[in-house]
Amino acid sequence: MIMMIAFYIFAAILLGSAALVVSARNPVHSVLFLILAFFNAAGLFLLAGAEFLAMILVIVYVGAVAVLFLFVVMMLDVNFAQLREGFQRYAPIGATVGLVLFAELAMVLGGWRVAPGITALRAAPMPAGMQNTAALGDLLYTHNILLFQLAGLVLLVAMIGAIVLTHRDRRTSRRQVIARQMARSVAETLELVAAPLGAGVAPGEFRRPKPLEEAAAPHPVAPHQGEGH
Amino acid sequence: MSEFFATPLGLVVLMVLETLAILVPLLLGVAYATYAERKILAAIQLRKGPNVVGWWGLLQAFADAGKMLMKETIIPTGANRVLFLLAPMITFVLAMIAWAVIPVNDGWAVAKINVGILYLFAISSLGVYGIIIAGWASNSKYAFLGAMRSAAQMVSYEVSIGFVMVSVLLCVGSLNLNDIVLAQRHIWFFIPLFPMFVVFFISGLAETNRSPFDLPEGESEIVAGFFVEYSAMAFALFFLGEYANMFLMSAMTSILFLGGWLAPFGIAPFTWLPGPIWFILKILLCMFVFIWVRGTFPRYRYDQLMRLGWKVFLPLSLFWLVLTAGVLMATGWLPGGAA
Numbered sequence: 255m256i257m258m259i260a261f262y263i264f265a266a267i268l269l270g271s272a273a274l275v276v277s278a279r280n281p282v283h284s285v286l287f288l289i290l291a292f293f294n295a296a297g298l299f300l301l302a303g304a305e306f307l308a309m310i311l312v313i314v315y316v317g318a319v320a321v322l323f324l325f326v327v328m329m330l331d332v333n334f335a336q337l338r339e340g341f342q343r344y345a346p347i348g349a350t351v352g353l354v355l356f357a358e359l360a361m362v363l364g365g366w367r368v369a370p371g372i373t374a375l376r377a378a379p380m381p382a383g384m385q386n387t388a389a390l391g392d393l394l395y396t397h398n399i400l401l402f403q404l405a406g407l408v409l410l411v412a413m414i415g416a417i418v419l420t421h422r423d424r425r426t427s428r429r430q431v432i433a434r435q436m437a438r439s440v441a442e443t444l445e446l447v448a449a450p451l452g453a454g455v456a457p458g459e460f461r462r463p464k465p466l467e468e469a470a471a472p473h474p475v476a477p478h479q480g481e482g483h
Numbered sequence: 484m485s486e487f488f489a490t491p492l493g494l495v496v497l498m499v500l501e502t503l504a505i506l507v508p509l510l511l512g513v514a515y516a517t518y519a520e521r522k523i524l525a526a527i528q529l530r531k532g533p534n535v536v537g538w539w540g541l542l543q544a545f546a547d548a549g550k551m552l553m554k555e556t557i558i559p560t561g562a563n564r565v566l567f568l569l570a571p572m573i574t575f576v577l578a579m580i581a582w583a584v585i586p587v588n589d590g591w592a593v594a595k596i597n598v599g600i601l602y603l604f605a606i607s608s609l610g611v612y613g614i615i616i617a618g619w620a621s622n623s624k625y626a627f628l629g630a631m632r633s634a635a636q637m638v639s640y641e642v643s644i645g646f647v648m649v650s651v652l653l654c655v656g657s658l659n660l661n662d663i664v665l666a667q668r669h670i671w672f673f674i675p676l677f678p679m680f681v682v683f684f685i686s687g688l689a690e691t692n693r694s695p696f697d698l699p700e701g702e703s704e705i706v707a708g709f710f711v712e713y714s715a716m717a718f719a720l721f722f723l724g725e726y727a728n729m730f731l732m733s734a735m736t737s738i739l740f741l742g743g744w745l746a747p748f749g750i751a752p753f754t755w756l757p758g759p760i761w762f763i764l765k766i767l768l769c770m771f772v773f774i775w776v777r778g779t780f781p782r783y784r785y786d787q788l789m790r791l792g793w794k795v796f797l798p799l800s801l802f803w804l805v806l807t808a809g810v811l812m813a814t815g816w817l818p819g820g821a822a
Contacts, residue, residue: 282619286566286616289612305596305597305598306598306601306658309598309601309602309604309605310601312605312608312609313601313604313605313608316605316608316609317604317605317608317609317611317641318608318638318641321611321612321615321634321638322638324612324615324634325615325631325634328615328619328627385597386597387597387598387658430786430787
């Protein structure tokens with residue numbers, strides 16, 4: 255009884271917030287509704303007894319992915335009036351695309367054949383006496399380890415690809431090399447000068463600490479580079 | 484009496500009582516944590532600290548709470564009203580609901596769920612929303628800068644916290660917090676996993692935005708970061724949430740590494756004290772270190788903070804995770820599929 259009520263509450267909020275994701279005027283509100291939708295999906299997972307999936311959904315999607323979404327969307331500078339301008343002109347195209355997608359989905363659903371014996375599995379999705387975390391681990395890491403590793407490799411390639419595409423080594427950027435800073439000794443960085451009374455030290459005599467690689471070629475009063483602190 | 488608690492109404496009453504039994508001491512603890520922090524910082528800096536309200540200033544926290552209640556909640560022009568008021572509530576509520584799964588003694592938790600540690604991780608990773616939403620809804624550049632810093636920082640340090648948790652879980656063989664504590668009967672995990680303990684504690688400082696990782700607040704650069712625009716009770720909720728999160732981090736450290744409610748050594752003079760007392764003592768010890776760190780270290784610079792998270796902690800915790808798994812496999816100590 256309580257499970258039923260909870261199911262309908264979660265499902266109703268899930269659908270409602272999913273609708274609001276696409277219809278909200280403010281993109282930040284959209285992302286927040288998306289987060290609410292994730293939460294309710296996690297609630298549905300919990301009701302289905304998939305506690306591990308529910309928690310992972312919250313950790314991965316809400317805790318990490320949606321934070322980045324929110325981050326990007328908050329920094330966007332979107333002009334909504336401009337976005338809405340061509341709505342009527344593009345509506346037929348959008349509707350056509352939607353219809354095609356819908357037809358495809360319907361075909362997939364129509365051609366769906368349920369494997370024999372699968373309904374029996376639904377009654378007891380997990381091996382008896384096994385928790386759902388252990389069951390998932392068994393499935394992923396013991397029986398389908400190759401697929402799991404391949405999926406991991408695909409993600410790794412995607413990550414490296416993203417870094418290669420966006421990373422640009424600018425020569426002008428000042429980078430801190432902590433090892434180099436720590437390798438300095440007092441003798442290289444500190445110089446005691448006996449200043450004559452009343453005369454002081456002329457600027458040329460006073461040398462700033464040199465970067466290590468230039469230490470061979472003395473260059474007084476040179477503003478040091480690449481050694482930001 | 485016991486048959487009353489078996490009826491549906493009785494179950495609800497029992498649930499409310501259990502919740503109160505954990506939240507009331509927590510909130511009192513939070514109130515006195517603010518007082519303790521001021522006293523300890525004062526002692527570090529050779530000052531007296533609050534000593535006017537009540538005996539030795541003991542009622543200072545309540546005087547502050549009264550002041551906050553009396554003040555006006557100011558909502559800045561151009562702020563998003565709903566989100567502006569929602570943000571402190573999210574922070575506070577998240578800091579409270581995480582306590583549902585914390586076991587204070589063997590089997591003493593409000594919710595005894597099998598994925599307790601994941602629940603804690605999920606809740607602590609949600610903490611960033613209160614801050615981002617506050618920063619954005621305030622419509623102020625300082626608040627927004629604070630929110631962005633906080634988002635980047637919390638997401639970065641969560642990664643190493645996750646790996647630390649996984650290496651603890653490898654030694655336990657269960658995601659249940661109760662099992663995690665019971666697995667430490669022979670040896671507390673901070674001894675075999677010492678580097679992970681250090682990484683976890685420092686990441687905990689970063690996760691709760693505490694000094695030396697308090698860049699999201701950064702009074703000297705961005706005024707007070709994400710809660711610049713907040714006043715009165717909205718501010719108080721952030722404040723309470725921050726301290727409750729510190730307590731939560733301390734409780735997580737105690738459960739994962741310091742043996743939860745277990746007495747050290749498990750022999751006579753130590754076992755005289757009941758479990759919850761040991762648990763509270765461990766939490767207080769961690770809290771003291773939190774405050775001690777604040778009184779001792781200067782604030783990190785932003786790029787150093789990122790470097791520490793991604794270039795030091797992440798490789799270290801990943802390496803230690805693989806090492807733990809390897810050692811457990813090689814020695815055959817792997818807890819065999821505790822289902």
